[in-house]
Amino acid sequence: MTSLPALSKGKSAAGKPLHLVGFRVGNEEYCFEILKVQEIIRMAPITAVPNAPGHVEGIINLRGRIVPVIDFRRRFHITAECTVDEADKVIVITATRNATVGFIVDALSQVMKLPAEDLSPAPAGAAGYDGEAIRGVGNMGDRLVIVLDLDRMFSDDELSGLAGTTASRP
Known part of the structure; x- marks a missing residue:
């Protein structure tokens, strides 16, 4: 398991700060709520699943649990x-709506605390494909981070399909 840097300092007068796990994909930084991240693992052998959607890389065995793995870039x-060092790639294991899903990302960045007042709504142009998965844009001083909402990232049908890739066999 990869160790993460300590939480960055930040207090919010307007509301509770968001505790986030940041990661990079391409030249951008994205975040998941820390409570949705179960763990972060190094790249592991991934078994392809026939007829899976193009963004599903396959499945991994995580200590006896079969977990679908999604390529964040393709999804x-x-x-x-951008140049990506394959040694930096990790799988972020998340929990959303009673499903466990792994995401392949280019690199882990940091664990951070984002004051609520520093989270802006997603821009109107993000309302297209998967725009509903963007919770907002966080202003982290000299950089912006895209805060994702895991619970809105997948439709019920899509989650059912992912669960089908992990169905146990008799």
């Missing part, structure tokens, strides 16, 4: 070219 149609 969100990120085509920006």
Whole structure:
């Protein structure tokens, strides 16, 4: 398991700060709520699943649990070219609506605390494909981070399909 840097300092007068796990994909930084992240693991052998959607890389065995793994780049149609050190890639294991899902990301960045007043709504242009998965944009001083809402990232049908990739066999 990868160790994470300590929480950055930040207090919120307007509301509770968000505790986030940050990661990089391409040249952008994204975050999940820390309570939705179960663990972060190094890349592991992934078994392909026949007829899976294009963004599903396959499945892994995580201490006896079968977990579907999604390629974050393909799921969100990120085509920006950038050099990625394969040794930095990790799988972020998340929990959403009674499902466990892993995401392949380019690199882990940090655990951070974002004051509520520093979270802006998603821009109107993000309302297209998967725009509902963007909770907002966090202002972290000299950089912006995209805060994702795992519970809104998948439709019920999509989650059922992912669960089907982990169905146990008799």
